[in-house]
Amino acid sequence: MTEVETVSAKQVVPEDAAVHESMADVLASRGDWRGAYEHLRAAIELQRAQPPPVPDQFRREVDRLRRERAKALEESLLDAVTTVYNRRYLDRRLDDLCGAERGSLAVALVDIDLFKNVNDTFGHLAGDQVLRRVAMLLREGLPQLGFCARYGGEEFMLVLPAVQQADAVRVAERARARIAEHPWSTLWPGLSVTISAGLAYEAESAFGDRRQVLEADHLLYAAKRAGRNRVAYRGWPDSSVIEYCP
Structure with missing residues (x-):
């Protein structure tokens, strides 16, 4: 053989x-x-x-269901009007960022000035367009780890991890300037839009009680009191802000 x-x-x-x-x-x-x-x-x-071969039709159906699930999860974390992150995502990320020592963190609470006047004068359709355009302008120029979320109503929040205070102020101030200088009248004749912002910064963020968000809220109202279209932060040249101590 x-x-x-x-x-x-x-x-x-x-x-x-x-x-x-x-x-x-x-x-x-x-x-x-x-x-x-x-x-x-x-x-x-x-x-x-060996396991039996998976029919192509079944494999395609599983892939479709996975894509739909991923899309549904993404949509559940996005605001329906502005397509930036929603409050659900914001709260989750803030819990992660504030729950342990992870270095510096800046949060800027942003409010559209006199937004009720926009709705009353131009209608709610124009109001929704303003919300979408403001969200788009806020997202421009964010650092790599930063993100924008709709906080509620006409309020947004910029979350800026791992930045220096001067850089965080610069990001917020440039966003304010972009919105103030935007040609709003191309959307609706006579329309103008500005924002006010309160920016709270900590070099070591470990605040499970969200103290930074509270500080940003106080600073936002300081910017409003000072005349709107401003970014207020700790050390900003306004006595009400300088004296504020959370």
């Missing part, structure tokens, strides 16, 4: 059942029925051990 004829399925155990079938064919053609039988039986055992 040749070398091929003397090799049994116990001596050579290929992982692929097709290899066993090929060896069975070779041995059978040479009259080695016992060796052919052993390889054929090994091929059958391997095929039984």
Whole structure:
């Protein structure tokens, strides 16, 4: 007998059942029925051990369901009007950022000045357009880890982890300037929009009680009292802000 004829399925155990079938064919053609039988039986055992193939239609359906689930999860974290993150996502991320010492963190609470006048003068359709455009302008120029979320109504929040205070102030001030200088009259003749913001900064953010958000809220109202269209922060040249101590 040749070398091929003397090799049994116990001596050579290929992982692929097709290899066993090929060896069975070779041995059978040479009259080695016992060796052919052993390889054929090994091929059958391997095929039984393998999971059945997944039909293409089922695989496509599973992929579709995964995409829909991912889309639904994303939409559940986005504000329906502005498409920035919603309050649900904001609260979750703030819990993560404020729950342990993770370095510096700046939060800027932003409010559209006199937004009720926009709705009363131009209508709620214009109000929704203003909300979307303000959200778009707030997102521009954010640092890599920063994000914008709708806090509620006409209020937004910029969350800026791992930045220096001067950089955080610069981001908020540039956002304020972009919105003030935007050609709003191209949306509705006579329309103008500005924002006020309160920015709270901590070099070591470990505040599970959200003290920073409270400080940002106080600073926002200081900016409003000072005449609106301003960014207020600790050390800002206004006595009410300088004296504020959370």
